[in-house]
Amino acid sequence: MSSAFISAIAARRSIYPLSKKAILSDAKLTTVIQEAVKHAPSSFNMMSSRVVILFGAEHDAYWNDIVPGELKKVVPDEETFAKGVERTKMFGAAAGTVLFFEDGKVIKGMQENVALYADRFPQWSEHGSGMAQIYAWTALELEGYGANLQHYGNLTGPAVTKKYGLPDTYSLKAELVFGHPEGSAKEKPFLPDAERVKTFGSS
Ligand SMILES: Cc1cc2nc3c(=O)[nH]c(=O)nc-3n(C[C@H](O)[C@H](O)[C@H](O)COP(=O)(O)O)c2cc1C
Known part of the structure; x- marks a missing residue:
């Protein structure tokens, strides 16, 4: 029963050469991401993950203007900056970007309502974001x-929340860059399964 799921998660890889060649309509892709985010679990079902999808010119502006602009402020020398911009150009060549935020307002509410775990919610929020990310990536x-x-x-969170009028409680956690695959993933080493998963007892 799990083989289709395992095949899907094994096929999900980091692919960097991406293009804008069309696959799904924006509307269909949005539905896929909505479903992935909807079904991702979160601590106490707090649903603190928020997502923004950038298509077309908005995606291009993020990677060609916003990220280089913010990098320039923190990168000390021209050579490192130029390398950084080479990378952002590669991301800009893709079709779109899913921005994953966590809403601090939800986390604060949980900390007030479930005081016993107040110090845990920031970490659980990060876990929840990761779960939404991996569902979206695999989908x-x-x-x-x-x-x-x-x-x-x-670097870019404040500029993005301002540009799109998002609540200032949104914290940008990750960007999932997507596009038509124009190359394959790098070979990936694996540790022995027995080193990562141990069993005790028997059914
Ligand atoms: C929590 C997390 C953070 C990551 N951060 C980055 C990143 O900032 N830049 C990047 O190019 N890849 C990033 N990756 C991708 C990993 O390098 C990649 O998943 C790993 O090498 C395994 O390769 P695979 O995705 O092809 O299976 C990240 C992955 C995870 C799970």
Whole structure:
């Protein structure tokens, strides 16, 4: 029963050469992401994950203007900056980006309502975001996209929330860049299963 699921998660890889060649309509892709986010579990079902999908010119502006603009402020020398921009150009060549936020307002509410676990909710929020990310990433892969996960949100979060009028309680956790796959994933080493999963007892 689980083989289709295992095949899907094994096929999900980090793909960097991506293009804008069409696969799904924006509306269909949005539905896929909505479903992935909807069914991702969260601590106490707090549903603190929020998602913004950037298509077309908005995707291009994120990778060609916003990220380089923020990088420029923190990267000390021209050579490192130029390398950073090479990378952002690669992401800009893709079709779109899913931005994953966590809403601090929801987390604060949980901390007040379930005081016993107040110090745990920030960490559980991060876990919940990861779960939404992996569902979305795998769903996109099943639809024929390639995708890779980026983390420029600490630099770009404030500019993005301002640009799109998002609540200032939104914290940008990750960017899932997607597009038509134009290359394959790198070979990936695996640790022995027995090193990562141990069993005790028997049924
Ligand atoms: C929590 C997390 C953070 C990651 N951050 C980045 C990142 O910032 N940039 C990047 O190119 N890949 C990032 N990756 C992708 C990993 O490098 C990649 O998943 C790993 O090497 C395994 O390769 P695979 O995705 O092809 O299975 C991240 C993955 C995870 C799970």
